[in-house]
Amino acid sequence: MPLDGSMVLALKTELEKEVLNHRIDKIHQPEADEIIVITRGQGQNKKILLSAHSKYPRIHITNLTKTNPATPPMFCMLLRKHLIGNRIIGIYQPSLERIIELEMEGTDELNQLSKKRLIIEMMGKHSNIILVDNQNQNIMDSIKRIPIHISSKRQILPGLPYQYPPSDKLNPFGVRDFSEWLHAMQSSQGRSLEKDLLTIFAGISPSLAKELCYKASLDSERLFNTLMDNEKEALYLSFAKWVGLLQQKNLIPITYQNDSGHYQDIASFPMEHVGYPHHLVFDTFSQMLEEYYRIRDEHQRLQQKSQDLRKNMTIKRNRTAQRLQNLNNDLEKARKASEDKIKADLIMSNLHHIQQGQDFLETYNYFDEKQPLIKIPLNKAKTPAQNAQKFYKRYQKSKKANIEIKRQIKKTHRELEYLDQVLLFIEQAESLQDLEEVRHELVEAGYIKRKSVGKKSKLSGKTQESGILHFQTEEGIDLYVGKNNYQNEKVTFGIAGKNDLWFHVKDFPGSHVILKSGQKDPSDEILKTAAILAAYYSKGKMGQNVAVDYTRCRHVRKQRGNQPGMVIYDHHQTLYVTPDESIIDQLKKQRP
Template identity: 25%
Template sequence: MIDGFVLRKVTDELQSLRSERLRQIYQYEKFVLYLYFESSVVRICLQPLLQHVCLTQKEDFSDHHPSNFVMLLRSRLRNGKLIEIDQHELDRILFFTIDKIDEVGQRHEYKLYVELFGTHSNLVLVEDGIVIDCFREVKSTARQVVKGEPYTLPTRSLNPLKIDYADFQLSSFEKVSKYIQSTFYGFSKILVNEILHRAGVSDLPISALSEKEKALLKHAFFSIIDDFYKSQVCVYSLEEKFILSCIPLTMPFARKLKCFESPSAAVDGLYQIESKRQKAKKLSEELRKAVEDMIQKEEKLIESVENEIKECEKMNEYFKFGELLKYASESDRQGDQALVFDWYTGQKVCIPLVKGKSVKESSQHYFELYKKMKEKLPVLKAKLDRAKSRLDYLKNLKKQIESSEDLEVLEGIKEELFPQKKRSDQRAEDKPGFRIFQYEGFTIVVGRNNKQNDELVRKSSSKDIWLHAQGIPGAHVVIKVQDKVPPESVIRFAAGLAAYYSNARYSSNVPVDYTEVKNVYKPKGFPPGKVLYTNFSTVFVDPLSVEQFVQKAD
C-alpha cells in the first residue's frame, strides 16, 4: 500500500512520539495492531495489499482478544519509553526502539521492527540483536527471521537519498525497471514507470540505451528525489485503483484526487477506503453463495409443490372413481380392479381398487382422497405463489449483491437475510441511516437496503416524490417536497441517484420512474423492498458519479 518514500514521510511524522511511554497494545482481527502512546495512537497493518504504519484515532477493542504474540509484546513493551523511531535506509522497514525497566529493575532496550513486504509483511521483536518472537517466521535461503536467531536487515540495495548526482551510474544488462528496483530502496513499480515516463525512455535493457537516453533517465531519477523533499502525500486514481504517492505523478491516466498535509491522514484515509472495499468484496462473495443456496432450495421447493399440485388436480378423477364404485358390488371385482358401468360415457370401465380394501371401502377411500386434495389444493397454490415470490426476491437480491460495492449496503442485505435478535444495549445509531443529499434547497433521501426502502416509503409524506430505476433492482429515492414543487433539475438529480444506486449504475440513458408517494403501495405478502405504483412519469438520465455528488450537492 505504501512505498519507501511514503514510509519516510510517515516516519518523520512519528518523531513527535519520541520520549512518550507505550501504554497499551491492542489487536484488531489478525493483521492489525494498535500501539497506544501517551498522546497518540499508531496503527500497524500487516494485511497483504493494505500493509502500512500511521497515526490514527482511538478505537474500541473491548470485543477483541489478543494473540499470544501480542500478549508477549504487552509483557515486554508496555509502559516502556520510546527513544527512537527510524526507517532502515529507504526500505519498507520501520523500527521502534523502546527502553523498559522490568519488575526486578533490569533495563532492556527492545527494537520492534515493522516489515511491510506485502504477503511477507512481518512484526519482529528484537533484543541485543536476537529475535525474541515474530508475527511469522521466515526460513528462506535469502533471509531468515526465526525466534532465538540473530535478526539481520536486508543490505542489498542503496538509499537513493544518499546518492550524489556525480556518482550515479547506469551500467547493467538488466531492464531499467528491474535495475532500479533491485539497486535502490524505496521504488515501487509505479515510481519506476514515472521515471520512464519523465525520461521518455522505454523499459529496455540498460546496455541497449544510448548515452542520451541514460542521461535522460539520470535526470528523471533525481527529479523524483527533488520532488520528494518538497511534496505532500497525495491520493491518485490510476487504472481504477487508488494510489498513495509523495512524488507528483505525471503519467497518463494518473489523476490527482486529494493531497494531505499529514502523511498519516493520507495513509489512514486510503486504508479506510480499501479496508471497506476488501470487506465488501469478501462479504459480497459470502452473500452471493448464501443466496445461491437459498435459490436452489426455493427452486426445489417449487418443483416439489408443482408436482403436488399436479397430483391434486387428479381429484375429480378420484371423485369419479368413488362415484362409480359406490354402486358396484364385490361381484364386479376382477383381481385388483372392478369392472363397472360408466354412466358418463355409457361404457364399461376398470377402476383400480385399493389394496386390502373392499369395493365399498375403495369407494370411500377415493371420496376421502378427493376431499383431502380439494382442501389441499388452494393451500398448495398459495404456497407456490409465496415460493415464486420469494424466488423472484432472492434473484433480485442476488443482482443487488453482484452490483453493489458498498459495504453498508451489503451489511444491510446480510441483516435482511439473516436477522439477528437485537441486543438490549444495541443503539439505533450503531446502524447506518438513510443516505441524505441536499440539492437546490430540496432534501433527497436514498434507502440503503430493502428494509430501509420499505421504511422510507412508509414514513414519507403522501405528496413527496418517489423515484426508482425502471424494471430493475435498485434503491428507493424520495424527494421531500415540503409544500414546494421540485423543478426538473431536482427531479433529474434525484433520478440520477436512483440510476446510480441500481443495477444500471454502469449504464447510460437509464429510465427512472417517478410519482407521488401516495401512488406507491405494497400488497400484503410482498417481499422487502418490492412495491407497486401507478400514475407515474418516466425520465431518462445517466447515473450520477461520486464526483458529481460532490460537485452538484449543496
C-alpha cells in the same frame, strides 16, 4: 508510485517528529491485518496506523476512527500486554528498505527494564507486523504467522529468531561516487535500465526507476551496455540527485490526478514522466497516504467482506428457488388428485356391475363432456365399496395437502423476493457500514450466525439513518433513498409523512424512494427524477423504460409477518423511465 524506500524514509522522518518519546496508551486491531497504536506525549494524542494489507501496506499518522471487534484478536492482546505504557525510544529504517521499526522501552512483569521492537514490513503480499524481543532477538508473535509449508526460505513464528527479509540489493547511501555506481551497474545481466536500477539498488520502485531514466533523457527500456559514456554519467547524476534529496530529507508529499479529479499516483518528489494533468501537494505524508488509500482500502475490504456474504446468500437464494419449484411440482400432483374422486364416484355408480375379485373397472367417464372410456384399477382383495373408499381417502389427503402446499408456496415466494432484495443491497453497498447493516439484518432474521457470543446487537437509529441517501431537487424538495431493508423501513415509516410520495421499481428488488412533497402535487419533471432514482437503485438499473410505481405513503403498508422493508401498496400510478447516471451525479453534487 507505490510505497518505496524514499517514501518510507519520509514517513520515518515524520514519525520521529510526531511520536518519538511518546508513550503507548492504547492498541486496537480493527482488521485482521491492521493495528492502531494510540500514543500520548507533549500533551496530545496521536494514532499510528500499521497495515499489513497485501495491496496497500503502510504506516502513518491517522485521524480515521474504525469500529473494533467485540473480542480483541490474540495478537492485539499480546501487544497490549507487552507495549501499553512503553515509550517509543527509536524509529528506524534498515538500509532504505520498506521496513520501519518502532523501538519501545518499558518494564516487564518483574519490573525489569525491557526493550521490544514492533516491526512493519511493507512488501506487498509478504507484508507483516512483527513483535520482537530485543534481549534475544526472538519473534514474540506476528499478525501473520508464516510456517514452513508457506515459505521454506523464511518462517515467522513465535520463538524463532527474527531475520530481515533476504535481500542482496545495495544501499544507495553507500554509493560514494561514479566509479562505485558504475561498478554496481556493470553487474547487469542484459536487463533494461529500469530493471537494473530496480534489482541492484534498495529503495527504488519501478516508477522511480523510470523517473531516473527520464531525467537523464534515456529510454528506460534500453540496455546498460548500449549507453555511451556521457549517457552513463547523465544517469548517475540523476541517481545522485535523488540520493541527495533523501540525505537532505527534502521530500514532498505529492499526488497526481486525472481530469476527473481521481487520484492516480503518489510520490515523494515531483515526477515528470507520469504525464498526469493535475497534482496536489499535501502538508504531510500521513495526510497524503490517508487520503490516497482510504477509498482504495475501503473498496478492497468491502469487496473481500461482501464476497463471502454474497456467496452465502446466493446459495440460500438458489435453495429457496429450488424449494419453490418442488412445491409447484407437488401442487401439480395434488391437482391431479381430483381424478381420484372421479374414480371413486364412478366405482360407486357401478357397484352393481362389479364382481368380487375383479381387477379393473372399464366404464364411461360421465364427468367428462366427451365421456371417454376409462379403465380403473381395483384391488381384488377388497370389495367394490372398499376400493371406492380408498380413492376417496387419497382425494381427501391430497385436498388437505393442496391447502398446505399453497400456503408454503406463498411463504417461499415472499422469502425468495426478500433474498433477491438482500442480494441487490449487498451488490449496492457503498461502504462497510452499509454492508454491516445488511449483515445485522440477516443475523436478526436467522440467515447467518452471529460473529461472537454476547448480548444481542442492535443498530442505533443514528447508524441506520446515517447511510440513507439524501438528495434535493433544484426546487429544494427533499428526496430520501434507502440502501437496505432497514433503511427502506426507516424512510417509508419514519422519515416520510402520510402525504409524501413513495416510489419503487415494479416487479424488481429495489430501494424505497421518498419524495417529501407533502400535499403538494410536484411537477412531472420532479416525479421523473424520483422515478429515475428508484430505477437506478434497483435490479432494473441497466434497463430501458423501467416501470416505477408511485403512491402516497398512506397507501403503503407493512406485510404482516414478513421481513423488514417488505411492503404492499395500492392506489398507485406507474411511470416509465430509463436510469440516467448523469442525473444521479448531478443530484449527488446538489446533496445538502
